[in-house]
Amino acid sequence: xxxxxxxxxxxxxxxxxxxxxxxxxxxxxxxxxxxxxxxxxxxxxxxxxxxxxxxxxxxxxxxxxxxxxxxxxxxxxxxxxxxxxxxxxxxxxxxxxxxxxxxxxxxxxxxxxxxxxxxxxxxxxxxxxxxxxxxxxxxxxxxxxxxxxxxxxxxxxxxxxxxxxxxxxxxxxxxxxxxxxxxxxxxxxxxxxxxxxxxxxxxxxxxxxxxxxxxxxxxxxxxxxxxxxxxxxxxxxxxxxxxxxxxxxxxxxxxxxxxxxxxxxxxxxxxxxxxxxxxxx
Amino acid sequence: xxxxxxxxxxxxxxxxxxxxxxxxxxxxxxxxxxxxxxxxxxxxxxxxxxxxxxxxxxxxxxxxxxxxxxxxxxxxxxxxxxxxxxxxxxxxxxxxxxxxxxxxxxxxxxxxxxxxxxxxxxxxxxxxxxxxxxxxxxxxxxxxxxxxxxxxxxxxxxxxxxxxxxxxxxxxxxxxxxxxxxxxxxxxxxxxxxxxxxxxxxxxxxxxxxxxxxxxxxxxxxxxxxxxxxxxxxxxxxxxxxxxxxxxxxxxxxxxxxxxxxxxxxxxxxxxxxxxxxxxxxxx
Numbered sequence: 001x002x003x004x005x006x007x008x009x010x011x012x013x014x015x016x017x018x019x020x021x022x023x024x025x026x027x028x029x030x031x032x033x034x035x036x037x038x039x040x041x042x043x044x045x046x047x048x049x050x051x052x053x054x055x056x057x058x059x060x061x062x063x064x065x066x067x068x069x070x071x072x073x074x075x076x077x078x079x080x081x082x083x084x085x086x087x088x089x090x091x092x093x094x095x096x097x098x099x100x101x102x103x104x105x106x107x108x109x110x111x112x113x114x115x116x117x118x119x120x121x122x123x124x125x126x127x128x129x130x131x132x133x134x135x136x137x138x139x140x141x142x143x144x145x146x147x148x149x150x151x152x153x154x155x156x157x158x159x160x161x162x163x164x165x166x167x168x169x170x171x172x173x174x175x176x177x178x179x180x181x182x183x184x185x186x187x188x189x190x191x192x193x194x195x196x197x198x199x200x201x202x203x204x205x206x207x208x209x210x211x212x213x214x215x216x217x218x219x220x221x222x223x224x225x226x227x228x229x230x231x232x233x234x235x236x237x238x239x240x241x242x243x244x245x246x247x248x249x250x251x252x253x254x255x256x257x258x259x260x261x262x263x264x265x266x267x268x269x270x271x272x273x274x275x276x277x278x279x280x281x
Numbered sequence: 282x283x284x285x286x287x288x289x290x291x292x293x294x295x296x297x298x299x300x301x302x303x304x305x306x307x308x309x310x311x312x313x314x315x316x317x318x319x320x321x322x323x324x325x326x327x328x329x330x331x332x333x334x335x336x337x338x339x340x341x342x343x344x345x346x347x348x349x350x351x352x353x354x355x356x357x358x359x360x361x362x363x364x365x366x367x368x369x370x371x372x373x374x375x376x377x378x379x380x381x382x383x384x385x386x387x388x389x390x391x392x393x394x395x396x397x398x399x400x401x402x403x404x405x406x407x408x409x410x411x412x413x414x415x416x417x418x419x420x421x422x423x424x425x426x427x428x429x430x431x432x433x434x435x436x437x438x439x440x441x442x443x444x445x446x447x448x449x450x451x452x453x454x455x456x457x458x459x460x461x462x463x464x465x466x467x468x469x470x471x472x473x474x475x476x477x478x479x480x481x482x483x484x485x486x487x488x489x490x491x492x493x494x495x496x497x498x499x500x501x502x503x504x505x506x507x508x509x510x511x512x513x514x515x516x517x518x519x520x521x522x523x524x525x526x527x528x529x530x531x532x533x534x535x536x537x538x539x540x541x542x543x544x545x546x547x548x549x550x551x552x553x554x555x556x557x558x559x560x561x562x563x564x565x
Contacts, residue, residue, distance in 0.1 A: 030416055037420045040427040060422060061339065066440060070317070085446070086445065095455040095458070096454055102320070126329055127349070
């Protein structure tokens with residue numbers, strides 16, 4: 001009894017098998033592309049052009065047209081004495097840059113941002129990934145280079161030779177917001193007893209992250225460098241108050257008692273409990 | 282070889298290279314004729330042009346997109362929708378030159394004749410569109426744009442070659458590996474594999490150009506059935522009417538490249554304007 005039964009493939013079977021075939025293929029493609037796309041997101045240390053949206057929104061919104069980089073390299077100031085074109089600040093990311101491919105970024109030690117008065121890179125953005133409102137002064141309605149925000153400069157006090165007591169104020173003098181973004185703090189050098197430390201200290205509220213200090217830094221690997229603001233700065237939280245600061249005091253006065261919740265896992269225990277009883281670290 | 286046998290081929294290469302050169306000149310010398318790249322450009326710093334498929338992905342990723350990109354994508358969609366059909370692929374796209382080279386080598390090396398039959402559906406490009414949009418929504422990033430070989434090649438030429446302090450600086454990216462892979466895929470694996478099967482950008486322009494006016498027209502009375510047209514056509518299934526019916530090529534995958542018109546020695550193929558105009562005339 002080995003006669004083979006001819007299998008009838010019904011149109012319904014064919015239909016469902018086709019669907020399953022396509023779903024399988026689609027899932028495979030989705031998996032591969034999703035895996036790569038997730039991997040292709042930039043490293044969190046990427047410095048973006050001035051007025052860029054937050055990183056997550058920026059990589060969504062940037063259409064990778066390069067108009068900002070073009071405006072940057074072709075600005076009239078970007079020429080040497082013979083009139084030859086110099087390197088532009090903004091680069092378009094290549095596949096091997098660990099920055100989302102095709103998006104603009106800059107490396108200050110290579111070419112910093114020169115904080116042009118007219119900010120040529122921002123108004124040309126067609127997609128809104130560079131938001132012109134972020135660099136428009138609300139009072140004068142004009143572009144204001146002081147409102148740029150690409151990051152914050154950070155000093156490694158161990159490798160900064162000014163903190164050793166050697167006289168160096170290269171970053172201080174390179175800063176376009178001279179004596180505002182970087183201030184020199186004078187400290188007595190007790191080792192010699194007759195010299196001063198001229199220590200560069202950054203005011204993160206003023207610093208735009210242009211990176212001219214990083215470019216100017218004399219150490220082999222820069223002791224002052226720009227990091228994106230989210231990476232560089234901490235956050236004390238609302239409940240710490242500068243009692244000596246009237247504005248900060250006002251913040252406390254304006255708060256309503258009903259808005260304040262002080263109860264947490266630890267304080268919800270009765271005071272009779274031993275403080276660390278049942279607490280797991 | 283007569284000039285009439287390579288007329289459209291030369292016109293297309295001139296068109297592709299001119300566009301590429303204008304982009305390049307905009308970056309290196311600050312020309313204002315055509316700035317940006319194939320994702321988004323501006324003509325004379327005024328008229329925006331944007332890739333509709335890139336815009337779709339950005340919207341799927343959840344981006345709030347600026348008005349210039351919306352206008353630009355609209356202009357491009359109207360242009361190809363009304364006139365060009367899928368002409369972007371053969372008259373603008375730089376990858377076309379890569380895959381055309383692969384197809385030409387296939388013919389010269391007789392790879393077509395000894396190929397192991399690897400069959401993939403020509404409809405994959407439409408699935409790729411859907412996949413790209415889904416992945417964009419999941420990852421919050423215009424997903425196909427990270428592997429898009431068109432813009433990768435485009436950017437490598439525009440920004441990879443620079444003239445700094447009067448010396449030419451070449452800094453090409455690893456993304457060109459994608460372009461090489463596509464070349465090898467088209468050459469050794471599937472005939473017209475990328476442009477004719479997978480590329481979602483071509484798929485998008487196919488859909489946009491469904492009702493466009495510029496069409497290739499076949500006159501079957503003149504046809505001698507030499508089948509040269511089908512041999513060179515990158516989407517040979519659209520030429521199903523050869524030797525049978527005197528109609529226009531209405532399949533949306535036709536790229537209007539005009540290669541079939543070039544190779545036809547019998548005057549059986551030519552460009553015509555519109556399937557609809559013709560129909561109305563027939564009625565009246």
